Amino acid sequence: MIRIEALTHVYPGRRRQPSRVAVSDLTLSVPDGTFTILSGPNGSGKSTLFRILCGLSVPSRGRVLIGGHDLLRDPAAARALMGVVFQNPAVDKHLSVTENLSIHGALYGLSGAALRARMDEALAWTDLDGRLSDRVDTLSGGLARQVELAKCLLTRPRLLLLDEPTTGLDPASRRAFLDALGRLRRALGMTVLMTSHIFSEAETVDRVAIMADGQLLAHDTPQALRARLTGDVVVIETDRPDALAARLRGDLGAGVIRHGDDLRVDEVPGGDAVAFLERVLADYRPEVRGITVKQPTLEDVFIHVTAEARAAGRGGVSEIPRGPTSAEEQQESAA
Template sequence: MITLETLTHVYPARRHQAARTAIHDLSLTIPDGTFCILSGPNGSGKSTLFRILCGLMLPTAGRVQIGGHDALQHPDAVRRMTGVVFQSPAVDKHLSVIENLRLHGALYGLKGAAFEHRLTAAIGWSDIASRLNDRVDSLSGGLARQVELAKVLLTEPRLLLLDEPTTGLDPASRRSFLVALRHLQRDRGMTVLMTSHVFSEAEDADSVAIMRDGHLLVHDSPRALKALVGREMVVVETATPTRLAAALLAELGLPALVHGDEVRIDAIPASGPDSGPNSGAVALIDTILQRWQPEITSIAVKQPSLEDVFIHVTGKTAVAEDSRR
């Protein structure tokens, strides 16, 4: 559905501000009918990429193909198959739910029986069917987000782009929204690309793409990405993380990643061919405690999560890099 080839975007120089390359030679393919989460730290290029995919910005160089169409040469064909949910609300809070939906439908020429048919399908999954005559500003954040999604679904898009759609939602509303979104994506065979900083949202995705400084670092399934970190890792919390990481490297030859007040070790040495699955980690913990226990607040073995993958591929705060700063 989405194919990006050597995409580059440079923001030109302005007064007191040098030119900045937001996306560097990025290539990415998202197959039709899949759910992809796009993540990355602030300034990674996600927002620029999202604007290019939405047709709000032309890239400096490269190719963008969506649904078999060249998005730069045939933007109208791409817009007809695309729905967008922006991070900022795009419904009128002073109008009722049905007024918002009718207004959006009218912009696409939907009225009468055609609108009613689309409306039934667009809200059938939601909790807003009994709130159609209520003003949007009387709804909870989760229900208001459902209105946003129902509005986009009126046009029956093949591709749905969402920019951090769960921002501001409580955990229960976030979960409800994502469950509904995933069901809709599977039932309708839509392709969904969603930006997010909440890694629990990506656990059920088909793939996760992580960017940093305009570069695509990894793009694979959640399971494959977790395998990059390993089966297990040792996480040490300490008031002196940089010093402890340096000591681990110097005395044990173990590279460690510093993240906040944590020292993360994923290259755990095996303790023998007949050892159990956690014996290497247990032996390492015992060694660390024997040598540096007074400096340690807590220490634990954990299975890698997608957040750990994110830190692993973007959190370049290892001792070796610190020494080059």
């Protein structure tokens, strides 16, 4: 459904800011009918890529095919296959649910019985029954997100693009939204590409793509990605991360990744995590605030592959900031 070939996008320099490569020679395929999550640290290029796929930005080089249509040469045909849910709400909060859907349908030439049938179809999976006449600003965050998705489904898209759609939702609403999305994808045979920073959301999807510094670092099934880390992961909490990291590298030969104020060792020397834990506590106990041994998760894989990429570009310094947020991604989109 999506084929990206050697895509590059460069933001031109300004008076006090040099030009910046946001996406670099990226090639990626998303097969028809699959669910892919795109993740990466701040400034990784996700937002730029999302804008290009939506047709809101023109890349500097490369090609994007949507359902076989060239997005640059035949944008109308490519966009006709898409539905898009942006991170920021794209419904009018002062209008009712029905009014929002009716206006969106009218923009696509739907009216009368055809529009009513499409609305019934788009709303069938939701919890909005009895709230169709209510203004959107009276709905909970989860229900408002359901309106967004129902609006996109009016046009029966073959491809659904979602930019962090669960941002701001409580855990129950997030799970309900994702469950509904999964059911709809299977029932309608849609292809879904979604950006997310919540790694638990990626555990059940078909494939996960990880970006950093504008490049694609990994693209595989969740199971295959987790298999990259063959042993346990040791997480060390400390008030002196730089000093302790240097000692662990020098004394124990451990490959250490700094993640915020935590230190992570996902390739334990000798392969025995418990023995390594005991050695750390015996030799460095005053510097350790807490220590955990756990099975690797997708978040651990994300930290591992992005830290490896940054280490390669920074003379071997493996460090990645904690918890990617959307703020820098929004700045990236505005660049």
